[in-house]
Amino acid sequence: MGYSPEPLIDPRFYRATDDAVASSNERSILRLIWRNPGISRTELTGVSELAQQTIHRLLDQLAERGIVQLGSPKPGLGKGQPSPILRLEGSYAYTCGMSVNTDVIDVCLMDFAGQVLCETDVQIRERTVDQALELVHEWVRKQQKVLGLSDEAFFGVGLGIAGFHVSGTSFNASLPLHAWSLIELGPLLTRYFKKPVWALNGGKTGTIGESMFGVGRYIKDFAYLSFNYGFGGGLISNGELLHGGNGNAGEFSQMYEDEEITRRPALQMIMERLNQNGVEVPSITYLRKHFDPRWPGVREWLDEITPAYNRLINAIWAVYDPQAIVFGGQIPPDLAHLMIERTRLFGKPRYGVGRASPKLLVSEIPTDAAAMGAAVTPFKLTFF
Secondary structure, three states, rough: OOOOOOOHOOHHOOOHHHHHHHHHHHEEEHHHHOOOOEEEHHHHHHOOOOOOOHHHHHHHHHHHHOHHHEEEEEEOOOOOOOOEEEEHHHHHEEEEEEEEEOOEEEEEEEOOOOOEEEEEEEEOOOOHHHEEEEEEHHHHHHHHHHOOOHHHEEEEEEEEEEEEEEEOEEEOOOHHHHHOOOHHHHHHHHHHHHOOOEEEEEEHHHHHHHHHHHHHHHOOEEEEEEEEEOOEEEEEEEEOOOOOOOOOOOHHHHHHOHHHHHHHOOHHHHHHHHHHHOOOOHHHHHHHHOOOOOOHHHHHHHHOOOHHHHHHHHHHHHHOOOOOEEEEOOOHHHHEEEEEHHOOOOOOEEEEEEEOOEEEEEEOOOHHHHHHHHHHHHHHOOOO
């Protein structure tokens, strides 16, 4: 039987009446509170499809469980009984998010309200999988002591890895991550952390991160481009992640045949071009921190990848018709803007009217969205 994180959830997080952490109606309420910080109970009734009596009852139950905080009354809402401000209770639970890239694992601890409690990165070059995980585990234990975090409130681990999904919690990653490939990562991480593990590829955890912390706060349908050592992404439809029949929706690199695979917009390729032009770029992390659009080789690389890149953008537009296409992952923002400037949409107007086109946006998350997305994934897939 395959690995599943849900049966490993600590019973203390379950509802008293069943083996779920939140009902569908409770999840609807929690999503609205997440996306509308400072909303009052009265205002929640106005934007929810649930009846007022149902909302009041469910909020009381969520408050009793320590999930939602009923704060002080919100002023300026007219006559009648003051309505309390609703907030997610951050101390209710926390998670560990891990984004496994070709050179580092980005790690963060996040509370239930979405606050990053602490973050670090662990170098994985010349380290085995077990050595890297042991370092992450030691860091987590240290932060639990420093921050006074109880193990009881540790809900679970979210993992994002740069590679496509094979089956279960197994992924096929790029060559630098060959040791992480084709092994069941869920059971492995559970042995270290003694917690349930939700594992997705890095493109999808980045997409979830963007949906929860970035443009997804106001756009419900978007495509996310994850520029890393390789190139992938994800799709958000009506606020929810599309997995696809085999768990690989958003594997955009798959549209390129062998002879043009080197012309896809993967950061591995621009690093190689820069090194050929005498600019030493030792890692993706270095590229993101120090990128200079004036470096020799940047314009040359952009010229080479633009035709294949434009075809991808138009394929996403034609097939998925998103409201926006977000440039994320580890791409330097200045490089993302250069690519957006070169975008050409192929659609032509008919009778003077053109088809609505997606907005091209740079990710609003300043750090690696995949680590934040990995951390919020356990909450997203169970509470929100």
